[in-house]
Amino acid sequence: MQEEALTHLLQNKFRLPSFRPGQLEAIQAALAGERVLLVQPTGWGKSLVYQMIAAVKGLTVVFTPLRALMRDQVKEADQYGLRAQTLNSDQDESLHTAILEQAKKGQLDLLFISPERIKNSLWKEFLPELPIKALVIDEAHCISTWGHDFRPDYRRIVELVQHLPPQTPVVAVTATATKRVEQDIESQLGAKAKVIRGNLVRSNFWLNVIPVSSEAEKLAWVDYWVSTLEGTGIVYCATKAMTENVASYLGNLGIKTTYYHSDLSPDERLERERGLMENAFKVIAATNSLGMGLNKPDIRFIIHTEFPGSMLHYYQEIGRAGRDQQPAHLILLYNPEDRSIQESFINASKPSPDSYHQVLSLLHKSALRERDIMLQTGLSQTAVRNIIADLQEQKLVGEKDPQGYYRAIAHGTPSFDAQNELRQHKLADLEAMIAYINTQTCRMVYLCNYLGDPETKPCGQCDNCRQDALPSLSTDLVQRAREHVTHPKLHLKAEFGKAPVFEDGRALDYYKDTRVGEAIHASKYKTHAPFPDWLVQDSSKVIRKYWSDQGISGVVAVPSTKSGGLVEDFAKRLAQSLGIPLLDVVCKVRETEPQKNFTNRAQKRENLKDAFLGRPGTQGNLLVVDDVMDSGVTLEEVGKALKRAGAGRLFAFALAKTRHSDDV
């Protein structure tokens, strides 16, 4: 289409005076049937590109994982007289049907779909009848960086795109793409895509890296910055446990906060996102599952308690700050030891060749669901997902069928090339991230160059450009944080009758590399002597500190498999020290395997299912005691048995807690 006609459309329908750099080029290329990859920062105006395509061509399907954005997009399209709808998992079937009917009859210009909807049977049913004129893939980097780990749905889009007739316009959009990701997306889109790149500099960003040497220092810095900086922000953590830890720490200090990660229900997540939008929280501690599509323009700061796995992730995560162009502070807390967290993520995502063969030979014999595979192989959910995704990529395993089953669809031995290559890439990404942390040059220039933008002008705002000294951390702040980390909270999620089984849970300390952990290990595996008395005294203090006013009337020991009465002996001495009785109200009704023999949660639960029985008529508020808490399944099962028997409020206490489950 001619520039003139498009400008006319822009001014009349969209009431905008002129195109921004790159927009016209993108629209013209797409309308001419080219495949287009747009690498443009957030706020550049990518939505105009697909709104224009929809206005000219008709039904344009936009795949986007950003549910919050979808709603805004529909409103915006409405203003321009475009008929737009969204399809997402919040809607019920009848609404879905109605929307798809509209699309089928040619009554829609824009249809926003979350990628996981492709699996929905209704969508599949309507698909052949939809007059789709163009296709847009938002957050297209998910094809490349996340595709392998968490976004198999994106792979599906790619497969679908490859089968589109060549004349159908396809536009992929992303804010972040290194040259490698760009090439990857391009090859996935099939044939020569036109790449249109914009400038990645965020001139309102104040980038900082602060070295720390302990968990307590991290919390103290978070405390310092959250109290110092104005406006609302996000604390990104590498683990779910850390988000809860940060939130509970800040919460205790009276700061309005909460945590956010993938274990929360969709409702809870939505509620917390809304809380953030409406400034009900000063700060939210989250894993990277928060943020895609978070459309809050005035996020003033983002603190990372652990560095992410790559620069791409980092740019993506900090990209959520300061969209209103006002100054935003980005603080990365760097403890060199955190490297092991990222390495363990990389290793966890690389299953062994044995597990590949195991999964594949199971699927040769019969079709299985993800959970069946976990139970029969003992692999973690992540491992099973990665293996399946890779085997699907290699065309050895078929797509999940509508009832959730996978089958082997071809003979052949799995290749590990893709996996090894991916691992090398991830390790290289990690090195690049650490190089960014250690760089002495302008951080913004470093970041942009890495991401393929040839910017050279120093930002003048990052810690390296300013060269002024960091504020110093007061010892009070550090001391306060140290107290918090000494008694880690036990995160027990199980419910009984819609209420949590446990009111609260604490450990004396972590298991690995602590005095407490070493003492437990020595008693259990070397001396086989009772736990030392200082453990009893310290535990007694912790319990009094947190729960002295909870009316606890008895102590219950978790019945053990093998530790030969160590826990019971400890519970007895603890009860004496607390001045309350040790109660014999729960027993084991069948033999079980030691929990550490199992690698995933589903198996651990299966191992202990109905293994404990509470004595009927049990009552009062009770303290349930164990030595080491790993997955928490044992405590949860004992708690449920006690609740069933009639117990009142329950509190859990473990001598030590593992950080990752492979610590034991």
Place this chain on the structure above:
Amino acid sequence: MNPLYWMLLAHSGLKTAEKMQVLRAAGGNLEGFVEGGLPGLSGNIRAVMEKILEEAAATGLLLGELKRQGIRVIPGAAPEYPVRLKQTLRQNTPLVLYVAGEVSLLQSKRSIAIVGSRNATPEALELARRAGRYFGKEGYAVVTGMARGADLEAFHGVREVAGKAIGVLPYGISAKESFRLLREYQEDVFAGRLALLSELHPDAPWKAQYAMMRNRIVVALSDALLVAQTGLKETVEQGKKRMSGTWDAVAQAKRLGRPAFVFDLPIEGNQALIAQGMAQPLPAFPGDQTFMQLEDTLSPPAKKSRETPIQPPLLTPE
């Protein structure tokens, strides 16, 4: 060869003769014809084709999806397309086949269809299973409709001896019933002993009309048709006339020149088939004798007809 255009044409809603007209205009090269802008095509057919092509994206997406499920889409002009279907069905041969499992089973040298009522007597079911076992062991591909009753019983007989089987489905290959079969018989499908086949739109649900339509494929893929049990040709259910699917299959066999057999059991429907000369009676002996007798009458002509394959001009490979 891009199966996309074949799928589009197959499910275009055009009449059989009109589809043939398109293929004729394409001169066997549908892909080139479409990309060349449908030269020589005019009128209503052209208008329909243009509309379908404009909305081809959805079918393209569907094709990708099928591939991810390990389902093969075989256009009429593909070398894997069973020659005998074209030879037998001519104009009425499906434009595309959707196949889950080993495609080469469709080209089996020897094959026999075993079909019958959903609600068959224990005796007929037993015979169906024995027939499946016998022909499975002898290396025949056993073709059934995979329906409850006689069909599945015959298939289970084949399974017992790890023989080869073809199931012609009365619903689309991505219908939930298909996935149920794929799940249940994953081991057979994967080992290359079972191919499930449908000509319908992949998402089509079960319909009585489809059950009838598939009979021609069941028959055309087989050297002969064996009926385990059937009801009467027409029954009245709740005031409505109902045609027997098995009778329809027998009628197709007659039309397409395949011998039909029926177990000589004291069952009204079976006796009616024999009385009307639609199918040859097959006495129910114990052991393999019954089936050996059938096999003897069968082998020579079935072999002969394969020696000079005639390719119908419209569906020759591109």
